[in-house]
Amino acid sequence: QSVLTQPPSVSAAPGQKVTISCSGSSSNIENNYVSWYQQLPGTAPKLLIYDNHNRPSEVPDRISGSKSGTSATLDITGLQTGDEADYYCGTWDTSLSAGVFGGGTKLTVL
Amino acid sequence: QVQLQESGPGLVKPSETLSLTCSVSGGSISTYYWTWIRQPPGKGLEWIGYIDDNGSTNYNPSLKSRVTISSDTSKNQFSLKLRSVTAADTAVYYCARGYSGNDVIRHSSYYFMDVWGEGTTVTVSS
Numbered sequence: 198q199s200v201l202t203q204p205p206s207v208s209a210a211p212g213q214k215v216t217i218s219c220s221g222s223s224s225n226i227e228n229n230y231v232s233w234y235q236q237l238p239g240t241a242p243k244l245l246i247y248d249n250h251n252r253p254s255e256v257p258d259r260i261s262g263s264k265s266g267t268s269a270t271l272d273i274t275g276l277q278t279g280d281e282a283d284y285y286c287g288t289w290d291t292s293l294s295a296g297v298f299g300g301g302t303k304l305t306v307l
Numbered sequence: 308q309v310q311l312q313e314s315g316p317g318l319v320k321p322s323e324t325l326s327l328t329c330s331v332s333g334g335s336i337s338t339y340y341w342t343w344i345r346q347p348p349g350k351g352l353e354w355i356g357y358i359d360d361n362g363s364t365n366y367n368p369s370l371k372s373r374v375t376i377s378s379d380t381s382k383n384q385f386s387l388k389l390r391s392v393t394a395a396d397t398a399v400y401y402c403a404r405g406y407s408g409n410d411v412i413r414h415s416s417y418y419f420m421d422v423w424g425e426g427t428t429v430t431v432s433s
Binding site: 285 | 357367414419424
């Protein structure tokens, strides 16, 4: 059972927008910064978002992140087949004094 | 740019110690938070722990009694040891470079991993 809760799967058509949610608590998301990772099949995770909404320079601006209270969201617009992957949220949990991840969300581009 | 590469045995017997090394090239391990993460087959990511630039460590509470992370700055490497392994420790193990700190204005902590190794599969079996 993961500390952070994500939907197991989401899907949308090419060109559409998808939102992936990540739910936590006051000991993690509410009071710490959230990051998001993309894991393409058979590869290592890649950082997409850090500090809730910042993107590394190589990540396109059709990918964005936000946070409100104990939840965070990852938005991907203009979906492409190459976006099919597993997506994970992560943060620091102050009570556990540990890094924590969500269980992951599989994105299918129909 | 910084690159990380995991190495170590792909097969470990139950009750023995899993030992992995992460070699860092293109940058020094004298800064940042050097992190281990694992992913059991078909499952999600699990944070194992990190060693920081002062040599201080922080471990997942569920693994703390069995884990040791250390570093060798002369070789620009850091290592993971996991004792008394069972089949449940079978996973792909990743090393990663981490950023961690505190935003004193917002009373918040940040922690994320920006560079990852390709991962190495470790199977626990007799």
